[in-house]
Amino acid sequence: MDNALSINHLSYTYHSINGETNALEDVSFFVKQGEFISLVGPSGCGKSTLLNMIAGLLPVQQGEILIQEQPLRKSQKTIGYMLQKDHLLGFRTIYKNILLGPEIQKKCNTQVKEKADALLKKYGLYQFKDSYPKELSGGMRQRAALIRTLMIAPDILLLDEPFSALDYQTRLNVSDDICKIIKEEKITAILVTHDLSEAISVSDRILVLSKRPATIKATLPITFSIPTNSPREARTREEFKDYFHLLWKEVEDENENTN
Amino acid sequence: MKTQISKTSSPPISMQQQIFLKKQRKKHHQIRFLQIGLLFFLILGWEIAADTDAIQAFIFSSPSRIINCFFVMLKEYALLHHMWITVLETLLSFLLVSLISIFLAIILWWFPTCSKVLEPYFVVLNSLPKSALAPILIVWLGNNMKTIIIAAISVAIFGSILSTLSAFVSVEGEKLKLIKTLGGNKWDCLRLVVIPSCIPAILNILKVNIGLCLVGVVIGEFLAAKSGLGYLIIYGSQVFKLDFVMLSIFLLCLLAMILYFSLQGVEKHFKGHF
Ligand SMILES: Nc1ncnc2c1ncn2[C@@H]1O[C@H](COP(=O)(O)OP(=O)(O)OP(=O)(O)O)[C@@H](O)[C@H]1O
Ligand SMILES: [Mg+2]
Numbered sequence: 001m002d003n004a005l006s007i008n009h010l011s012y013t014y015h016s017i018n019g020e021t022n023a024l025e026d027v028s029f030f031v032k033q034g035e036f037i038s039l040v041g042p043s044g045c046g047k048s049t050l051l052n053m054i055a056g057l058l059p060v061q062q063g064e065i066l067i068q069e070q071p072l073r074k075s076q077k078t079i080g081y082m083l084q085k086d087h088l089l090g091f092r093t094i095y096k097n098i099l100l101g102p103e104i105q106k107k108c109n110t111q112v113k114e115k116a117d118a119l120l121k122k123y124g125l126y127q128f129k130d131s132y133p134k135e136l137s138g139g140m141r142q143r144a145a146l147i148r149t150l151m152i153a154p155d156i157l158l159l160d161e162p163f164s165a166l167d168y169q170t171r172l173n174v175s176d177d178i179c180k181i182i183k184e185e186k187i188t189a190i191l192v193t194h195d196l197s198e199a200i201s202v203s204d205r206i207l208v209l210s211k212r213p214a215t216i217k218a219t220l221p222i223t224f225s226i227p228t229n230s231p232r233e234a235r236t237r238e239e240f241k242d243y244f245h246l247l248w249k250e251v252e253d254e255n256e257n258t259n
Numbered sequence: 260m261k262t263q264i265s266k267t268s269s270p271p272i273s274m275q276q277q278i279f280l281k282k283q284r285k286k287h288h289q290i291r292f293l294q295i296g297l298l299f300f301l302i303l304g305w306e307i308a309a310d311t312d313a314i315q316a317f318i319f320s321s322p323s324r325i326i327n328c329f330f331v332m333l334k335e336y337a338l339l340h341h342m343w344i345t346v347l348e349t350l351l352s353f354l355l356v357s358l359i360s361i362f363l364a365i366i367l368w369w370f371p372t373c374s375k376v377l378e379p380y381f382v383v384l385n386s387l388p389k390s391a392l393a394p395i396l397i398v399w400l401g402n403n404m405k406t407i408i409i410a411a412i413s414v415a416i417f418g419s420i421l422s423t424l425s426a427f428v429s430v431e432g433e434k435l436k437l438i439k440t441l442g443g444n445k446w447d448c449l450r451l452v453v454i455p456s457c458i459p460a461i462l463n464i465l466k467v468n469i470g471l472c473l474v475g476v477v478i479g480e481f482l483a484a485k486s487g488l489g490y491l492i493i494y495g496s497q498v499f500k501l502d503f504v505m506l507s508i509f510l511l512c513l514l515a516m517i518l519y520f521s522l523q524g525v526e527k528h529f530k531g532h533f
Contacts, residue, residue, distance in 0.1 A: 081440035091455050101441040
C-alpha cells in the first residue's frame with residue numbers, strides 16, 4: 001500500500017533581516033495509512049515548521065513532500081491541522097464554528113450538517129451546539145476544535161501540541177478522548193508533543209528530532225503485546241515504562257549534545 | 260409577580276449578595292442624583308447671577324434669555340431649518356467617512372506594501388489641524404454644502420482609516436492561519452475573521468467619527484455657510500446677539516449627545532459575544 005505521507009530530504013531555511021535560520025535539514029520519513037506518529041524534540045528545533053510545510057502553509061524549498069505518492073501541490077487530499085490553541089471564533093456559536101471549513105469550501109449542504117450533528121452528539125457537545133465558545137470549558141473547546149477539523153474530512157491530521165494549553169488533569173482526559181476519536185475515525189495523524197508519556201501512550205511510532213536544524217535522530221516503534229485504542233490503558237501497561245526509559249535516553253542524549 | 264418568580268430559575272441570592280446589590284444600586288442612584296443636582300445648581304446659579312447683575316446678561320446671557328431666544332428663533336429665524344442642516348451635514352459626512360475609511364482600510368490591509376508607502380502621508384495628514392484646510396477648500400469648492408461636508412470628512416477620515424487599519428492588522432495571525440488550514444484564501448480571512456472580530460473596534464471608531472464630523476461641520480459652517488448652527492454662532496457673535504450664540508452652543512451639545520447615544524444603542528445591540 002502507498003504511504004499516506006512521505007517526506008524526502010526536506011530542508012527549510014527562514015530568512016529575515018537578522019539573518020537566516022536553518023530550521024530543517026534533510027528530514028526524511030514516511031507515515032503509513034492510518035498510522036499515528038508523534039514527533040518529539042527540543043524546543044525551537046523546527047517541529048512546527050515541519051507541520052506548517054506539510055499543511056502547505058510554507059513553500060517547499062528543498063526536497064519533497066508526497067501525499068500518497070503525489071506531490072503536495074497536486075494532491076487532492078485534505079490535510080487537517082489542529083493548532084495549540086483552539087482558536088474558536090468568539091462571535092460564532094459552536095455549531096457555526098465547526099461548520100467553518102465546509103462554509104469556506106462552499107459545501108454546507110444537509111449531508112454536511114447531519115455529519116456535524118452526528119459528531120457533536122457522538123462527542124458530547126450536542127447540547128452546547130448553540131452556545132458560544134466562552135461558555136465552554138477548555139477541554140470542551142479543544143474537542144470542538146477537533147470536530148471542526150474532522151468536518152473537512154482530513155486524510156491526514158496534524159496536531160501541534162494541541163493539549164499544552166490545558167491543565168494536567170484535563171489534558172489527560174482530553175488527550176485520551178481525542179486520540180480515541182482519531183483512532184476510531186482511522187485517520188492518519190502526526191502529533192507534536194513535549195510530553196514523552198503522551199507520545200508513548202498514543203502513537204504507533206515516535207520520531208525523535210535533533211536540535212535545530214532538525215533531522216530525524218531516532219525512530220521508536222511502539223507495540224504493546226495486547227493492542228489498545230485507549231491511551232489511558234496504554235499508560236498502565238508493563239511495556240510503557242520500558243518505552244519511557246528508551247525515549248528518555250534518546251531525548252536526554254540530544255539535550256546533552258546541546259550543552 | 261408569581262409568574263415572574265417561576266420563570267427565572269436562577270439560584271436564590273444569598274443575603275450578603277442582596278445587601279451588596281442594594282448598596283450598589285443606592286450608590287448608582289446617588290451619583291445620578293448628584294449629576295442632575297449639579298446641573299440644576301449651575302443653571303440656577305447662572306440665572307441668579309444674571310438677574311442680580313453679578314454678570315452681564317447681555318454678554319453672558321442667561322437660561323431664561325436662552326429659552327426666550329429659542330421660541331423667538333423658532334418663529335423668526337427658522338431655527339429648525341438650521342438644526343436640520345447641521346444634522347444633515349453631520350450625518351452625511353459621518354456616513355461617507357465611515358464607508359470610505361472602512362473601504363480604504365480593507366484595501367490597505369489587502370496590500371501591505373501600499374499601506375507601508377502611504378503610512379507617513381496618513382500620519383502627517385492626521386496630525387495636521389484640519390481647520391487649516393477649510394479656507395483652501397472654500398477656494399477650491401466654493402461657498403456651499405459640498406465644502407462643509409468635505410471639511411467635515413477631512414477632519415475625521417485620516418484618523419479613522421489609521422485606527423481601522425490598526426484594528427485589522429492586530430487580528431491574531433494564528434486565526435488567519437486557521438482559515439488557511441481549512442482551505443480558505445485571503446478573502447475568507449477578511450470576511451470570516453478580520454471584519455467580524457473588528458466590529459467592536461469599528462463601533463468605537465464610529466463613535467469618535469460622529470463627534471469629529473460634528474466638529475468639522477461647525478468649522479465648515481463658520482467659514483462657508485448661510486445656514487446651520489455654526490452659521491448661527493458666527494452670525495450671532497457678529498451682530499452681538501450672544502443669546503443666539505449660547506442657544507446654538509446648547510443645541511450643539513444636545514445634538515452631540517443624541518448622536519453619541521444613538522450609536523451607543525447600536526453598539527449595545529451588537530455587544531455580547533465579542
Ligand atoms: N517566521 C519565522 N521567521 C524566522 N525564523 C523563524 C520563524 N518561525 C520560526 N523560526 C525559527 O525557526 C526555528 C524553528 O521554529 P519552530 O516553530 O518550527 O520550532 P518548534 O520545534 O515548533 O518549537 P516549539 O517546540 O517551541 O514549538 C526556531 O528557532 C524559530 O526561531
Ligand atoms: Mg512549535
